[in-house]
Amino acid sequence: MGEPSIPPRFEPPHRRLMAPGPSTADIRVRQAMAQPVIGHLDPATGQLLNEIQAMLRTVFRTDNVLTFPVSGTGTAGMECALMNVLEPGEVALLVVGGAFAERMVEIASRCGAEVQVIGGEWGRPVPDSEVAAALKEHPDAKIVGVVHAETSTGVLQPLEGIGELCRDHGAMLVVDAVASLGGIPVEVDAWGIDVCYSGSQKCLSVPPGLAPITFSERAVHVRTNRATPMHSFYLDVLPISQYLGSERLYHHTAPISMLYGLHEGLRMVLEEGLDQRWRRHAELGAELLAALQERGFDPYAPEGHRLPEVVCGRLPDWVDDKPMRRRLLDEFGIEVAGGLGDLAGKVWRLGLMGESCTRDNVDAVLSAIDVLAASVRSGVSSDA
Amino acid sequence: MGEPSIPPRFEPPHRRLMAPGPSTADIRVRQAMAQPVIGHLDPATGQLLNEIQAMLRTVFRTDNVLTFPVSGTGTAGMECALMNVLEPGEVALLVVGGAFAERMVEIASRCGAEVQVIGGEWGRPVPDSEVAAALKEHPDAKIVGVVHAETSTGVLQPLEGIGELCRDHGAMLVVDAVASLGGIPVEVDAWGIDVCYSGSQKCLSVPPGLAPITFSERAVHVRTNRATPMHSFYLDVLPISQYLGSERLYHHTAPISMLYGLHEGLRMVLEEGLDQRWRRHAELGAELLAALQERGFDPYAPEGHRLPEVVCGRLPDWVDDKPMRRRLLDEFGIEVAGGLGDLAGKVWRLGLMGESCTRDNVDAVLSAIDVLAASVRSGVSSDA
Numbered sequence: 001m002g003e004p005s006i007p008p009r010f011e012p013p014h015r016r017l018m019a020p021g022p023s024t025a026d027i028r029v030r031q032a033m034a035q036p037v038i039g040h041l042d043p044a045t046g047q048l049l050n051e052i053q054a055m056l057r058t059v060f061r062t063d064n065v066l067t068f069p070v071s072g073t074g075t076a077g078m079e080c081a082l083m084n085v086l087e088p089g090e091v092a093l094l095v096v097g098g099a100f101a102e103r104m105v106e107i108a109s110r111c112g113a114e115v116q117v118i119g120g121e122w123g124r125p126v127p128d129s130e131v132a133a134a135l136k137e138h139p140d141a142k143i144v145g146v147v148h149a150e151t152s153t154g155v156l157q158p159l160e161g162i163g164e165l166c167r168d169h170g171a172m173l174v175v176d177a178v179a180s181l182g183g184i185p186v187e188v189d190a191w192g193i194d195v196c197y198s199g200s201q202k203c204l205s206v207p208p209g210l211a212p213i214t215f216s217e218r219a220v221h222v223r224t225n226r227a228t229p230m231h232s233f234y235l236d237v238l239p240i241s242q243y244l245g246s247e248r249l250y251h252h253t254a255p256i257s258m259l260y261g262l263h264e265g266l267r268m269v270l271e272e273g274l275d276q277r278w279r280r281h282a283e284l285g286a287e288l289l290a291a292l293q294e295r296g297f298d299p300y301a302p303e304g305h306r307l308p309e310v311v312c313g314r315l316p317d318w319v320d321d322k323p324m325r326r327r328l329l330d331e332f333g334i335e336v337a338g339g340l341g342d343l344a345g346k347v348w349r350l351g352l353m354g355e356s357c358t359r360d361n362v363d364a365v366l367s368a369i370d371v372l373a374a375s376v377r378s379g380v381s382s383d384a
Numbered sequence: 385m386g387e388p389s390i391p392p393r394f395e396p397p398h399r400r401l402m403a404p405g406p407s408t409a410d411i412r413v414r415q416a417m418a419q420p421v422i423g424h425l426d427p428a429t430g431q432l433l434n435e436i437q438a439m440l441r442t443v444f445r446t447d448n449v450l451t452f453p454v455s456g457t458g459t460a461g462m463e464c465a466l467m468n469v470l471e472p473g474e475v476a477l478l479v480v481g482g483a484f485a486e487r488m489v490e491i492a493s494r495c496g497a498e499v500q501v502i503g504g505e506w507g508r509p510v511p512d513s514e515v516a517a518a519l520k521e522h523p524d525a526k527i528v529g530v531v532h533a534e535t536s537t538g539v540l541q542p543l544e545g546i547g548e549l550c551r552d553h554g555a556m557l558v559v560d561a562v563a564s565l566g567g568i569p570v571e572v573d574a575w576g577i578d579v580c581y582s583g584s585q586k587c588l589s590v591p592p593g594l595a596p597i598t599f600s601e602r603a604v605h606v607r608t609n610r611a612t613p614m615h616s617f618y619l620d621v622l623p624i625s626q627y628l629g630s631e632r633l634y635h636h637t638a639p640i641s642m643l644y645g646l647h648e649g650l651r652m653v654l655e656e657g658l659d660q661r662w663r664r665h666a667e668l669g670a671e672l673l674a675a676l677q678e679r680g681f682d683p684y685a686p687e688g689h690r691l692p693e694v695v696c697g698r699l700p701d702w703v704d705d706k707p708m709r710r711r712l713l714d715e716f717g718i719e720v721a722g723g724l725g726d727l728a729g730k731v732w733r734l735g736l737m738g739e740s741c742t743r744d745n746v747d748a749v750l751s752a753i754d755v756l757a758a759s760v761r762s763g764v765s766s767d768a
Contacts, residue, residue, distance in 0.1 A: 004439070004442040004654050005438070006439075006651055006654045006655060007435040007438075007439070007647075007651070009416075009648065009651065010416070010432050010435070010644060010647050010648070011419070012419050012420055012421075012422045012428055012432075012644070013422065013426075013428050014420070015420070015422050015423070015426065017421060017422070017423060019423050019425075021637060022421050022422075022423060022424070022637060022640065023421075024420075024421065025420070025421045025641075030417070030418040030419070030420070030421075030641070031418055032393075032394070033414070033417050033418055033641060034414040034415055034417055034418035035395070035396050035414070036396055036398070036399070036408075036409070036414070037396075037401060037406050037407075037408065037409045037414075037585075037591050037592075038396045038397065038399050038401070038406075038719075039399070039401060039403050039406060039719050040406070040592070041403075041721075042397075042399065042713070042719060043713075044396055044397050048394050048396075051391040051394070054389070054391075055388070055390075055391070058388040071456055071457055071460070071593065072455055072456045072460065072618060073455055073618075073636045073637045073638075073639060074636070074637065075617065075618045075635075075636040075637075076455070076456065076618050076636075079616060079617065079618050083615075103617070106617055107617050109613070110613050110614065110615055110616070110617060111615075199637065201421075201637055207421050207639065207640060207641040207642075208421075208424070208637040208638065208639050208640060208641075209455065209593060209639030209641065209642055229493070229494050230494065231467075231494055231495075231615035231616065232463060232494070232615070232616060233459065233463065233487070233490055233491050233494060234456060234457075234459045234460050234463050250724070251459075252457045252458070252459040252460075253405060253406060253457045253458065253459075253583065253585055253592040254457075254592065255457060255591065255592050255593030255642070256406065256591060256592060257409075257414070257417060257591040257592075257593065257641075257642075257645070258591075258593055258639070258641075258642065260394060260396070261641070263391075263394045264393065264394070267390055267391070267393070270388045270390045271390060329426070329427075335422075335423050335426060337425075340634070
């Protein structure tokens, strides 16, 4: 161990965040996070949480009482959703079309559920008819799980019809809205969603570390009446709701600085208004997509199912994935993401989320790509 | 749902944080958290994580490779520790003397372990002989779990002898150092601890939201060779170590702003030096304890087992718990904590942790208590 060496103060490099998360956090949000710490049982923290819960209900478009930020990132939100409602041996029908749906499969399996996959091909949205067929085949299904905006493929999975199918069959609808909430319409109550979770660091533009989540009364009832203990105590919504309620019973120490940031970030979302926010994402996303197509990046997602906030394009021949992403980062300060799993080396994923969704960012990434293309044409390699 | 109402910007009240966590976060730490966000796969984030890991090893006094901050609060750290090493049906011997040890029982039970309690009385430290007897009675014990600094009682549980007993019996030692790391000596390698976790918001004086943790090679081996799947994916140290390692495989989005804060907080810990930090806590804690005794607050913990950073005193007759804590908060801006569980209404718990451990805070809380005492003597009640 020896003498401790103390590294210098860390100063992050300047980046345009154009991967599908984390997105840019506005200075208002970051300054809110720098405010002095107060305790988790302070009455002022209670007020802060009440206001965050109310704003989250507005953003989720729900009246659900149990609506709050999980003290962890989006994956913790996914675990919170699945662990609370699934018991060992129960059937989970999971719509799979990408890496994050496969993560749902992984987590539901760890819950001991019997997982049945609907679909399974990356990049293909699943039609309602396949969900209906699966529900017919598995009438005892406890949940249908769906990723709304699949970050790994840029595919939008429509949800409108699935909620009704679930109600008809007595199954609950669990939705991953990590990459959609605050960027494109998410209608928890209107679409009949029972559990919906997101992440702070995508279209809400708050730093990563919180996972907003909402549970319908039916979902709370299911948790309350479990026959087997829930695996996690940290993510158990029963004691959490006793902390969120008027009792304010201690459960865990609320991550107060992150809550400050989320509060300010949600204020910014509501100041802009959801309609305007959805329009901004739709317009700039379409523009970026069209410009990338002109440059030879074919969209991976089928027409009509393309997310505006996660543009996933197949790489044209001239693009050398890793070295060119490194050049974007080093020479232009632009972060974009490569492909996950089998798509590694085959696609780039560009995020236009929340505060990162600006015309300036669209212009910057396109002109950087044009510079890369020109340097390839003129034979200047990245190693030159 | 109707028209969304937007609350005003949240401004936390000024508080002296003298509950046993969260503690005061220095302006350096809070300003670090306000820095611009960068991505979890950015090379600069890799460097940040490497430096945090190295500093955590120094603070934990260990050479363990797998040393990192869990992306959650202290309770997430407890789950990460227990969930990774315990499988259903395995025997967990848990030393119990307060609320947080009981939480270990709760979580180990949810892991499916067969829990055997050693001790069990709140406030009584357990002698090594009882641990030895339990290990003899349960030769198949997988772990011995101990809370080092029990926040609910102010009791210090000595660990020096327990590690050796564990080695002799082939059991692993899992230690909760949430309220001790950075405040009093914690010697992971010298004491033979296999898994040790803490929280950012106690003696490290970083806002709540991260749980530093370290796993010995033996503990990693146990995780790697599990026969049954681990319940949590989010807290699974196998994929986490692939993200921390040179592969930098994506596991979950690192909570970057919290990491900025932890980096700066650890720099401050090492700048002061662990020896000096331990001395500061020991001296000011002893001073506060003596002054409280003079004022009729009898220490709850037995002599020789009193934590300097969590002073737990039985309430003298003149103290009316809740109204007086409310007066401390409203009139003096001082947060202290009441008792948990059966100790509610019977004790106050005063934290002197990290940046909250100052002579100014000691003086402030004592003079505030003197004002309360004087107002009782003169018959001025809190409702007057």
